[in-house]
Amino acid sequence: MTTVPAPTRPLEQVYAAHPEKKVTLYFLVTGLVLLLIGVAIGPLQALNYAGIDVYRYLPFLKSYYQGLSLHGVLNALVFTTYFISGLLLYLPCRDLKVRPNLVVAWSAYWIMTAGVLMAAWATLSNNATLLYTFYPPLMGSPLFYIGAALLVVGSLIIGVQVTLIWTIWKREHPGEVTPLVAFMSVATWMMWLLASLGLVVEVAFLLIPWSLGWTAGVDPLLARTLFWYTGHPIVYFWVLPAYISWYALLPSTAGGKIASETMARLSFVLFLLLSVPVGLHHQYADTGIAAPWKIIQMLLTFLVVIPSLLTAFSVGASLDIAARARGGRGWIGWTRFLPWKNPVFTAQVLAMISFIPGGAGGVVNASAALDSAVHNTAWIPGHFHITVGTATTLTFFGISFWLLPHLTRKPLASVKAALWASWLWFWGMIIFAVGMHWEGLIGIPRRTYLATATGLGDLIARAHIPMALTGISGVVLMFASIFYFYVIFATLLGKARVPESAEMPIPFSESLEQAEARAAGISPAGMKIAGAVRLLDRLWIFAALAALLVALMYGPVLIDLGLNAHPLPGLRLW
Amino acid sequence: MLDHHTIEKYELGWLALSAVLVTLLFVGVISSMLTQTLPGIFTRQASYLDPAKLAGTPFAAPGLKAAPDGSLDAYVVARAFQFQPNVLRVPAGQAVTLHIVAVDVIHGLMLGQGNVNLELMPGHIATLKTRFNHPGTYTSQCHEYCGAGHQTMTFKLIVEAPE
Ligand code: HEM
Ligand SMILES: [Cu+2]
Ligand SMILES: [Cu+2]
Numbered sequence: 001m002t003t004v005p006a007p008t009r010p011l012e013q014v015y016a017a018h019p020e021k022k023v024t025l026y027f028l029v030t031g032l033v034l035l036l037i038g039v040a041i042g043p044l045q046a047l048n049y050a051g052i053d054v055y056r057y058l059p060f061l062k063s064y065y066q067g068l069s070l071h072g073v074l075n076a077l078v079f080t081t082y083f084i085s086g087l088l089l090y091l092p093c094r095d096l097k098v099r100p101n102l103v104v105a106w107s108a109y110w111i112m113t114a115g116v117l118m119a120a121w122a123t124l125s126n127n128a129t130l131l132y133t134f135y136p137p138l139m140g141s142p143l144f145y146i147g148a149a150l151l152v153v154g155s156l157i158i159g160v161q162v163t164l165i166w167t168i169w170k171r172e173h174p175g176e177v178t179p180l181v182a183f184m185s186v187a188t189w190m191m192w193l194l195a196s197l198g199l200v201v202e203v204a205f206l207l208i209p210w211s212l213g214w215t216a217g218v219d220p221l222l223a224r225t226l227f228w229y230t231g232h233p234i235v236y237f238w239v240l241p242a243y244i245s246w247y248a249l250l251p252s253t254a255g256g257k258i259a260s261e262t263m264a265r266l267s268f269v270l271f272l273l274l275s276v277p278v279g280l281h282h283q284y285a286d287t288g289i290a291a292p293w294k295i296i297q298m299l300l301t302f303l304v305v306i307p308s309l310l311t312a313f314s315v316g317a318s319l320d321i322a323a324r325a326r327g328g329r330g331w332i333g334w335t336r337f338l339p340w341k342n343p344v345f346t347a348q349v350l351a352m353i354s355f356i357p358g359g360a361g362g363v364v365n366a367s368a369a370l371d372s373a374v375h376n377t378a379w380i381p382g383h384f385h386i387t388v389g390t391a392t393t394l395t396f397f398g399i400s401f402w403l404l405p406h407l408t409r410k411p412l413a414s415v416k417a418a419l420w421a422s423w424l425w426f427w428g429m430i431i432f433a434v435g436m437h438w439e440g441l442i443g444i445p446r447r448t449y450l451a452t453a454t455g456l457g458d459l460i461a462r463a464h465i466p467m468a469l470t471g472i473s474g475v476v477l478m479f480a481s482i483f484y485f486y487v488i489f490a491t492l493l494g495k496a497r498v499p500e501s502a503e504m505p506i507p508f509s510e511s512l513e514q515a516e517a518r519a520a521g522i523s524p525a526g527m528k529i530a531g532a533v534r535l536l537d538r539l540w541i542f543a544a545l546a547a548l549l550v551a552l553m554y555g556p557v558l559i560d561l562g563l564n565a566h567p568l569p570g571l572r573l574w
Numbered sequence: 575m576l577d578h579h580t581i582e583k584y585e586l587g588w589l590a591l592s593a594v595l596v597t598l599l600f601v602g603v604i605s606s607m608l609t610q611t612l613p614g615i616f617t618r619q620a621s622y623l624d625p626a627k628l629a630g631t632p633f634a635a636p637g638l639k640a641a642p643d644g645s646l647d648a649y650v651v652a653r654a655f656q657f658q659p660n661v662l663r664v665p666a667g668q669a670v671t672l673h674i675v676a677v678d679v680i681h682g683l684m685l686g687q688g689n690v691n692l693e694l695m696p697g698h699i700a701t702l703k704t705r706f707n708h709p710g711t712y713t714s715q716c717h718e719y720c721g722a723g724h725q726t727m728t729f730k731l732i733v734e735a736p737e
Contacts, residue, residue, distance in 0.1 A: 063722060131719050137679050137696065138721065220680060221695045260582050263589075285682070285691050288698035291616050298603065302596045309592040313585050321576075367599065368615070369606040372691040376682050376717035443686055445717035448725045455728025458713045512578040566622060566697055571679055573654050573721025 014409055014497065020093060023105045025407045027086025028400065030113065031079045032488055035393075038074030039481050041067045046432065046474025049378060049439065050467045051460065053451035062126045064449035065574060069123055072132030076388060078116055080238050081151055083396050085112070085158045087241055087403070092162050092185035094506055096169050096178075100161060108157035115150025118143045129574040131447060133227060134207070136218045139570025142211040149203045152196055159189040167540075177529055177537050180261055181248045181508060187268040188240040190543040191233065194550060195276050198229025210570060217567025221288045225561060228279035229554060236275040236304075238388045239355075240268070242395035246315045246352060252509035253345050253402075254338055256322025259314045261511040265536040267307035267314075272539070273546050274304045277553035284368045285375050293557050294368060300553065301366040308359055315352060321512070343418035344507075347398030350426035355391035357433065358383065376447075379440025382433045390429040397422065397484060404488065406504040409497040413490030417483045424480035428473050435470030439463050612689055614702025625677035625697045633675060638664065650674040652681035652694050652716065655723030661730045666709045674700045679720050685731050686712025693718060709735035 015022045041061075044054050048064060061067045085108065093100050121143055122128040128140035134148075166178065166186045178186070206223050209215045247264045251257055258264060280297040283289055320334060328337030339345045361383040364370045374380065405412050412418060442463045444450065450460075460467070510518075517527045536542075607615060628634050628651070636649040636658045648670055651658045664670050674683060676694035684691040687708055692700045716727035 065719065065722070065724070133719075135680050135718075138719075221698065224680070224695070260578055260585055263582060263585050283693065285693040286695055286698075287692060287700040288622075288695050295604070295607075299600055302600050305596055306589065306592045310585065310589060313588045317581055317585075363599070367603045369603050369611050369689075372612055372689045375691045376684065376693070443684065443714060445682075445684070445715050447717075447719045448715065450725065453715065453725040453728075455726065455730075456713060456715055458711070512581065516577060564622075566624075568625070568696055571654075571721075573679065573723075 017500070018094075018099070019102055020090060020100050020105065021407045023102060023109055024086045024090040025404075026109055027082050027089070028403065028407075029492065030109075031082025031086070032400070032485075034074050034082070034116065035079035036481075036485050038071050038079065039477075041071040042075075042481075043474035043478040045071060046470050046477070048449065048451045049436065049444075050471025050474070051451050052471060055449070055451075063129065063574065065131065065447075066123070066126050066129045068447065069129050069131050073119065073123065075393075076132055076238075076384075077148070078151065080388070080392065081155050082112065084237065084241050085109075085155050087396075087399065088185045088188060088244075089158050089162060091244070091506070092182040093165065095180075095182040095185075095508065096165065098165050098169060100165060104157060104161050108154045108161070111150050111157065112154030115147040115154065117147070118150070119147030122147065126574070133231070135227070136207065136210070136220050136223050137568045137571050138574075139211055139572060142208060145203050145207045145211055149200070149208065152199060152203075156193065156196060156200075159193050162186060162189050163193070177533055180258070180264060180511070181244060183265060183537065183539070184240070184244045184248065184268050186539055187272045187542075188237065188244070190539060191240070191272045191275050191546070192237045194543065194547055195230055195233035195237065198226040198279070199231075199234075202226035202230075215567070217569050219561065219565035219567050221286065222558070222561040222565055224286070225279070225283065225289070225557065228282040229276075229558075230279070232279040232282060232301075233275045235384075235388060236271055238392045240271060242348075242351065242392050243267075243311050245348060245395055245399055246311065247318075248509055249399075249507045250315070250345065250348050250509070251318040251322060252507040253342065253348075254319055254322035255326055256318050256320075256509075257515050258509050258511035259317035259321060261513060262530055262532050262536075263310055263314055265533060267310040269536050269539075269542050270307040270310075271304070272542050273549065274300055274307075276546060277550045278304060279554075280557070281366050281368075281371075284371050288561075289557065293553075297553060298366060298368055302363075305359070305363060312356075312359075318509075319349070341415070341419070343412075343415055343422055344398050344401045346419060347401065347422035347425075348395050350422055351391050351394035351398065354386040354394070354426060354429060354433075358386035358391055361437070362387065374440055376445055377440030378436045378444045378446050381446050382436025382438075382440060385429050385436070386433045390426065394422065394425050394429075397425070400488060402504055402507065404491055406506060408492065409500070409503055410491055410494045411496065411498060413487050413494055417487045421480050421483035421487060424476055424483060428476035428480050431469050431476060432473035435466045435468075435473055438466035439470065442466070613704035614700075621699045621701065622697050623675055623699055625675070628677065632673070638662065638670075646670045648672050650683075652676040652683065652727075653678050654681075654720050655716070655727040657683070657716070657727065657729045660728060661732060663732045663734055664706055666733045666735050667705060667707055669703060669705050671701065671703045680718045681716045681720050681727070682718035683729060684714050684717055685729075686710075686714055687731065687733065706731070706733040709733045 047054055055064050122141040128144035130138050130140045163186055202223050206218045210218045278297050278301040280294050281301045284294050323334040323337040326337040328334030401412055401418050443459050632649045633651050636651045638648045640646055648662055676696045681694045687706050688704050710733055712731040714729050716724055
């Protein structure tokens with residue numbers, strides 16, 4: 001008797017129906033591999049903030065600051081940019097049922113990758129130990145700046161591509177309203193196109209020519225202001241993709257509905273309008289910038305809190321709907337009816353929970369008077385590890401638990417390990433945040449090779465408990481990372497693929513309005529569309545208004561700095 | 575289950591509440607700033623000093639200086655990887671005008687008292703008048719990454735009780 005071997009499908013067939021899956025997968029996996037390197041250094045830093053020095057045993061890192069440069073750049077800049085470029089290319093295209101031009105998408109991928117390799121070379125050879133903010137007059141290798149520019153250019157190519165795809169879609173579908181996920185993605189990209197300008201100008205016109213020796217100096221304050229022009233809205237570029245998932249994908253994972261589409265759209269339009277002209281809140285402590293501008297941007301920063309509070313409401317409501325649909329009841333008891341055994345769900349809900357203290361801490365930082373108590377202390381990394389480090393990163397983990405199986409048709413290697421990764425990451429980061437915020441309140445500065453600092457004895461004497469917590473969190477997070485990357489690589493390296501019919505679907509969710517219409521027997525085409533939704537769909541107009549607001553809020557500051565520039569030569573002090 | 579109109583009504587209420595909270599927050603922070611919780615935030619003038627030319631300025635010999643009329647001025651220079659002076663003694667309860675400048679790269683200084691937290695941009699002099707009321711020794715350190723020796727760049731403020 002002979003057995004006929006099951007027909008093996010050539011790999012490419014997995015992408016046959018949707019070849020954009022492959023480029024998406026490349027973006028995601030490259031981002032995750034680079035995250036692995038960045039995250040591997042994290043626990044060492046946590047130990048440093050516990051007063052334990054492991055750096056002297058590490059031959060491959062020249063200094064704490066070289067490690068910190070890698071950690072900040074790879075995690076916050078590189079991983080996020082790759083992941084978001086893949087995700088916010090794929091989702092809106094699927095939502096609009098349009099295939100993106102693959103040559104463009106692949107060029108973006110390779111430009112980014114070339115840039116990352118250049119910057120990595122410079123950093124690994126200790127020629128760009130500048131930390132991820134690369135403030136002049138510290139001057140690194142030109143390769144670092146060129147690489148950073150290419151990374152941004154890659155993301156801008158995808159941003160322009162998606163925006164154009166949507167613009168053409170609108171023209172071809174007159175009278176139709178953009179579906180929610182595409183709408184949010186385009187709003188996010190428009191925000192990023194506007195927000196990245198500062199960094200692009202800083203790097204292309206100031207830092208690259210200067211590091212190549214073509215110009216003699218750079219004004220540090222002008223460069224820093226351009227950096228933070230992008231440096232704050234970049235956090236919305238990190239968090240809005242997570243919001244897209246919470247608003248529009250998680251309800252389906254949880255078994256519920258989007259609570260209100262109109263409000264979801266409103267909050268994204270508010271983000272587009274208000275996200276950018278707020279960067280001066282990173283410069284409250286700077287000498288050389290007048291107080292009134294700082295205060296106006298403080299007000300704008302507070303206004304961006306509003307769409308985040310809307311998100312909290314909507315997302316909470318949709319989880320409540322989901323749980324009650326599954327039989328949940330009571331004030332708190334309903335939460336037990338949510339699908340906690342599903343890591344896609346659990347990772348994202350834990351990410352949201354971490355964002356409650358994360359957002360509250362952000363309000364503290366944004367309040368100039370309170371900021372003076374925490375600026376540049378360990379409080380700040382405490383804050384952003386429960387925002388970008390958890391709200392965004394853990395959400396992306398949750399997304400990867402369905403998206404990688406969806407793209408590859410390989411089942412998730414281990415649901416258990418994925419759940420462990422999620423819970424350990426969440427608790428690790430909560431402990432980390434307690435430790436670091438507390439150290440900061442005692443006055444311990446951030447970005448410090450603390451384990452060898454000699455002059456901080458009195459502060460350290462008061463910080464034993466928070467330092468111990470920080471050290472413990474580093475160990476917990478190391479285990480979380482091991483579980484996570486095990487799941488990811490075991491999934492990717494797995495051999496079995498499910499047939500096309502069993503492909504993990506994209507969890508696009510239905511809104512309550514749509515569900516009600518369906519129940520009433522109204523076809524989707526026949527649904528009455530609220531006037532507000534039509535108005536909000538004119539994203540180009542809101543983008544133009546946003547640009548105008550930016551010009552008003554930043555124009556005078558930048559012109560003044562440009563006219564009074566005091567260029568300084570570069571220094572290498574590491 | 576609630577229908578979407580009801581949820582939207584609640585959410586609009588929440589939106590209004592958020593707007594009110596944000597307004598209150600802004601008013602609160604501004605009032606705090608107006609009552610001088612942040613010394614010098616409104617009066618810091620934009621004065622620039624070429625960091626290569628300290629000679630002939632008070633920063634050439636930094637430290638605490640008493641003017642003939644008894645007013646106190648403290649001059650501090652930040653350079654990699656040292657503050658000059660790195661111990662500053664001031665009398666408690668007396669007005670002191672701090673003048674701090676970085677001369678190479680960006681440095682940062684937070685004093686353990688009086689809400690002084692500065693990002694020192696090279697050449698831009700931070701000038702602020704304040705008063706330290708609580709005697710004691712306050713340790714701090716440069717808080718903006720400035721290079722390999724950043725963690726050694728400590729600063730002590732000693733507020734001395736009047737005899
Ligand atoms: C295993 C998990 C992680 C641990 C234990 C960890 C630990 C730390 C510590 C202790 C610091 C402070 C270093 C200092 O100020 O001297 C730090 C800085 C930082 N971390 Fe993480 N981290 C982790 C993951 C992440 C993730 C996932 C992200 C972002 C996606 C991230 C982004 C950053 C950034 C941007 C900085 C600031 C670097 C700088 O100040 O130049 N980290 N991390
Ligand atoms: Cu910010
Ligand atoms: Cu320093």
